[in-house]
Amino acid sequence: MANYGTCKYCGKEKELCKAHIVPKKFYLDYTTERYRSIDQDFNKEYAQSGIWDDTILCGDCDNKLNEYDKEGYKILLNALKTKEKTINDIPKAYLFKEGEDFDYINLRFFFISLLWRASISSKAMYNKVNLGKFEDIALSILKNEKTDDEKYFQTIVFREPEEAPYGKVHYCIKSKFDNVICYKIFFTKFIVCIIPNTKHCRASKGLEYLKLAFNKNEFVIIEDGNSFEDKRKFLNKVKKNWKQKDKICKQR
Ligand SMILES: [Zn+2]
Numbered sequence: 001m002a003n004y005g006t007c008k009y010c011g012k013e014k015e016l017c018k019a020h021i022v023p024k025k026f027y028l029d030y031t032t033e034r035y036r037s038i039d040q041d042f043n044k045e046y047a048q049s050g051i052w053d054d055t056i057l058c059g060d061c062d063n064k065l066n067e068y069d070k071e072g073y074k075i076l077l078n079a080l081k082t083k084e085k086t087i088n089d090i091p092k093a094y095l096f097k098e099g100e101d102f103d104y105i106n107l108r109f110f111f112i113s114l115l116w117r118a119s120i121s122s123k124a125m126y127n128k129v130n131l132g133k134f135e136d137i138a139l140s141i142l143k144n145e146k147t148d149d150e151k152y153f154q155t156i157v158f159r160e161p162e163e164a165p166y167g168k169v170h171y172c173i174k175s176k177f178d179n180v181i182c183y184k185i186f187f188t189k190f191i192v193c194i195i196p197n198t199k200h201c202r203a204s205k206g207l208e209y210l211k212l213a214f215n216k217n218e219f220v221i222i223e224d225g226n227s228f229e230d231k232r233k234f235l236n237k238v239k240k241n242w243k244q245k246d247k248i249c250k251q252r
Helices: 059-083 104-120 133-142 205-210 227-251
Strands: 003-006 013-016 035-038 044-047 084-087 090-097 152-159 171-177 180-187 190-197 218-223
Touching (some): 059 084, 059 090, 059 218, 104 133, 104 152, 104 180, 152 205, 171 190, 171 227
Antiparallel strands (some): 035 044, 090 218, 171 180, 180 190
8 A cells, every 4th residue: 555645855745655774785685585674672673675664755755865875886885895905004994086986975975865764764773863953954965955064974884894794684773983973874794884963073082083984085994893893792682682582471
């Protein structure tokens, strides 16, 4: 049954489509596999073709945002392997140059729309993403109504090593980057960290990392075995929580 409602991008009453939050192609075997997603309260949901929400976007607006997703596929999925580099003291990283390798606006809008879709979605998996006033700021940047400002939505991308397990577990957490809020979106071995507002970020370790943030000239993906630690801890907590829930069920 078609679902009618207000599209959160154009604001019109329309038939709403099945809009993916993390674009469909990042669920690598989406035609054959069932995916398990986990929300921050450890509830799980199975999804055949990734997590979508049919209460947020009309088809036209979803298609518009899908154009930016294409830049994400191009860089993260297709070009990655050919861009391996050693940068400063980072043993393994991937370096992309604006113009030659990526289009700044398209890639920037891909990251912003990823976080914006997570924020407007009511799916449990994204219930910790609440951008507050930055939701409207993200939307007006995406609609070109507001001049983009680099203090908003700074993005740093990590990748787990190829051999790291659990690459297909997708989830999203609210975290801290120094003293400011940061959202981490885990999908397909990537960890996309987006900081809604860096204005009050204190001058410390965080600023060093911000030098590696995606910018108008370069985009760096840092491969880091330690970045997997976050995921391991999260999944251990999930396991523990499920065991406890099982126990409670059995006791009843
Ligand atoms: Zn629309």
